[in-house]
Amino acid sequence: MADGTLPRRTAIHAEVSHDDAPSPVSGRLLASWQRSEDYGVSLDSVDPVFSGTYDTESLFFRCGAQVLADLHATLVGEPVSLMLTDPDGLVLNRLSGDTSLLRSLDAVHLAPGFSYAEREAGTNGLGLALADRVPTLVRASEHYAVSLCTYTCAAAPVLDPRTGRVEGAVNLTTWSDTRSDLLLALAQSAAGNTAALMLARAGGRTPRPAPPGRVFRVEPGRLEPGSGSLDELSTAWTDAVAGAAAALGHDRVVVAVGEPGNGRATLLAQAERRLRRHDRILSAAPPAPKDVETWLDLWAPELRHDHTAVVVRDVDTLPLWAAERLRDLVVRARSERGGATGDVLPFAMTATRYDDVPEPLAALVDTVVPLAPLRERPDDVLPLAHHAARAARGRDVTITAAAATGLRGYAWPGGVAELVRVVRDAAVRADIVDVAHLPADLFSGSAHRLSRIERFERDEIVRVLSRSELTMREAAEELGMSRATLYRKVGQYGIRVPGR
Numbered sequence: 001m002a003d004g005t006l007p008r009r010t011a012i013h014a015e016v017s018h019d020d021a022p023s024p025v026s027g028r029l030l031a032s033w034q035r036s037e038d039y040g041v042s043l044d045s046v047d048p049v050f051s052g053t054y055d056t057e058s059l060f061f062r063c064g065a066q067v068l069a070d071l072h073a074t075l076v077g078e079p080v081s082l083m084l085t086d087p088d089g090l091v092l093n094r095l096s097g098d099t100s101l102l103r104s105l106d107a108v109h110l111a112p113g114f115s116y117a118e119r120e121a122g123t124n125g126l127g128l129a130l131a132d133r134v135p136t137l138v139r140a141s142e143h144y145a146v147s148l149c150t151y152t153c154a155a156a157p158v159l160d161p162r163t164g165r166v167e168g169a170v171n172l173t174t175w176s177d178t179r180s181d182l183l184l185a186l187a188q189s190a191a192g193n194t195a196a197l198m199l200a201r202a203g204g205r206t207p208r209p210a211p212p213g214r215v216f217r218v219e220p221g222r223l224e225p226g227s228g229s230l231d232e233l234s235t236a237w238t239d240a241v242a243g244a245a246a247a248l249g250h251d252r253v254v255v256a257v258g259e260p261g262n263g264r265a266t267l268l269a270q271a272e273r274r275l276r277r278h279d280r281i282l283s284a285a286p287p288a289p290k291d292v293e294t295w296l297d298l299w300a301p302e303l304r305h306d307h308t309a310v311v312v313r314d315v316d317t318l319p320l321w322a323a324e325r326l327r328d329l330v331v332r333a334r335s336e337r338g339g340a341t342g343d344v345l346p347f348a349m350t351a352t353r354y355d356d357v358p359e360p361l362a363a364l365v366d367t368v369v370p371l372a373p374l375r376e377r378p379d380d381v382l383p384l385a386h387h388a389a390r391a392a393r394g395r396d397v398t399i400t401a402a403a404a405t406g407l408r409g410y411a412w413p414g415g416v417a418e419l420v421r422v423v424r425d426a427a428v429r430a431d432i433v434d435v436a437h438l439p440a441d442l443f444s445g446s447a448h449r450l451s452r453i454e455r456f457e458r459d460e461i462v463r464v465l466s467r468s469e470l471t472m473r474e475a476a477e478e479l480g481m482s483r484a485t486l487y488r489k490v491g492q493y494g495i496r497v498p499g500r
Contacts, residue, residue, distance in 0.1 A: 007033040009043065009123075009144055028132065029123065029142055035131075036122035036144040045147040047451065048109050048120040051090055060158065060167040061092055063197040067190050068095055068170070079178055081105055082190075083171040085126055085155075089117030092168070101175065108147055110173065121145065125153025126171040133157050133166060135191070137184040140176030150176050154183040156191035161199040163319035170194065234379040236372055237267070244271035244348070244369045252366035253330075254348040255315075255357060259373045261415030264350040265313050267371055272309040272346055279346075280305075285313040292322045296329075303333035309346035316356035323358035330364065374412045374419065381408050381419065388420040389427035398432045402468075402498035406435060409496070410442045435466035435497060458493040461486070465497045 010033070013025060025033075055061060064084040072082055072095040081096035091112050096102050110116060118127035122144030129136040135156040140149045155171040170190040172183050240256075247254045248271055256264040269281045282302050287295045302308055310330075315323065334345045347364075351357045354368050374380060382399070385407055389397035399407070403426075412418055426437035440455075440462040464475045476486040489495075 006030065007037045009033040009037065012043070012146070013141060025142075028128075029138075032118060032123040032128050032131070033144055035118060039119045039122070041120075041122035041144055043144070043146060046108060046121040046145045048114045048116055050109070050114050055086075056092070058167075059198050059201060060160075060194070063201060064158065064168065064170065064190075064194045065093055067193045067197060068093070071186065071190055072097070079175055080183075081110075081173045083110075083126070083173070084168060085116065085130075085171060086168045087130065087166045088115060089120065089127055089130055089169075090115045091171075101173075104150070105173065110151075116171075121148075124148060125173070126155035126169050129155035129157055129169050129171075130166065135184055135188045137180070139180070152176050152178070152180045152183065154180065154187040156184075156187040158191045158194045158198075160319070161195045162202065162321060165319070167198075233383055234377050236377050237263075237380055240369055240371050241267055241270050241274070244268055244367070245274045247367035247369070248272060248346055248348065249275050251344040251346075253364045254367045254369055255354060255365050256348065256350045256369045256371055257352065257354050258371035259415055260314070260352060261417035262371055262373050263416045264371050265311050266416075267369070268311045268348040268350065269309075272311075272348070276307070276309060276346070279307045279309050281309050281311065283311045283313065286315075286317050286322075292319060296322065296325060300326075300329050303329055303345060304336065306337065306343055309348075311348050311350070313350045314352075315349045315358065315361050316351040316353070318358055318361075320358055320360070323360045327360040327364060374415050378408050380416075381412075384416060384419055385423045388423040389433065392424040392427040397427045400432060400434045402435050402466075403433050403438055405498040406438055406442045406496075436463060454493075457489070458495065461489055461493070462495060462497060465490075465495065 007030065010025065010030070061084065068082045068084060075082075076097045079096075079098040079101050081094055081098070081101055083094045084092045086092060091110065091114055094102075094105070094110075094112055096105075105111060115121075116124055116126050118124070118131045121127055123138060124143055125136055125138040128138060135154075137152070137154045139152050143149050143151070143153075151173050152175070153171060153173045155169045157169045158167045159165065160167050170187050172187045172190075174180060174183060244254050244256065244267060254268065254271075256268050258264055265283055269283065272279065272281055282299065284295075284299050286292060303310060312326070315326075318326070330345065330347050334347065337343050337345050349357070349361065349365075354362070354365070357365065382404055385399060385404075386396070389399065407419070407423075414421075422439060422442075423433070426433045430437050440459040460479060464470065464478050467475075470478070472486060473483050476483040479486060481489070
């Protein structure tokens, strides 16, 4: 709020607090209200995302569930609900002996399977605790959505005692008129006990079996991970590849940094291919934290093999102990291969930011290669789109001019991975990809989060307007609205269909 403006939520603070002299609003709370407003959260009620699937086998969940069960046994007669959430605010379980409180929480979807992250539900105890990574108490009138002002929530993040990473949070919720003096202390105690129990159990764990699915892949000489042989892209891309190739050619350790999903591993693999056209490229992506031990044991022996280059993706997600082990393995392999054959192990990594690379691996890095996100490389969009369509159909697929305009004009928050997914879905349904085959999100610039009904209405408008043979009057008639209403809806949803 550098411009001195206040979030809209401040205007109703006194009203919802039911107090002639409401307590002053802290800067931290104001910042959370502003973020909630920017996310498009409703001031009236919340509509959190429902996932329905979550991991109940993790060490964090098992330890947290036991701690909360023990605490619940001491609070049987108290109107308090105890919950465990994952790092994204997804509620994993819920305990309470107060049935009226449980029914009320169901009405606002504060229940297992729903996400109460700040982005989804606005300012609330667990959402703010996870956003700021500190224990947090949010009293009734401090919630962003008015429908949550009948509750007081206290939450504390749970940190993995070995890595320091946030594993989730403990959240305690009670009625707003119930004394909450000890609520935050109880949440902090439960979070600390969960972390301590995780540490105790982790010390005695036996190695887990290999996780299902792909742990790593070895690409034949003509391909690179994630992109096939496509490498003639924009100047920004080719310059980044050339920079990585120059560093790798001098036996330097390289890290490519940038937003996930924008082709960092592909960039490094293409750089390796320029230097060693017939070598294998081993591309390893970290699995879930519980499977890192098995992951290392499974692919690390490949480091000793000649004519093998290694790209380890997303090293910023590795626990510190795993980064230390990987560093030792790489140093040993580079020394042994270089001493025996003169072929030093080519080793590269990817991360979101260089500052997030674990210190043991950061110490190995000689060269940092930044990669701009796809939204800053619009010249790459259509070549990648044609490549993805060809991969999906086994032949060239036509993309109309209107569809191409939509593809180039979209910001692609999910990067190249999102572009490939969108184009493949369209290409398998049509020989000619047009506007009607692409998601309506590509042609909408709505500033607020849409409800399910609004999203359906917007998608229908885009579908009808993509039929170029219809006039606006005819489109309005098909949609069952007046032409004036259609123009208003187009402006409301920020719809930009090429040719209209």
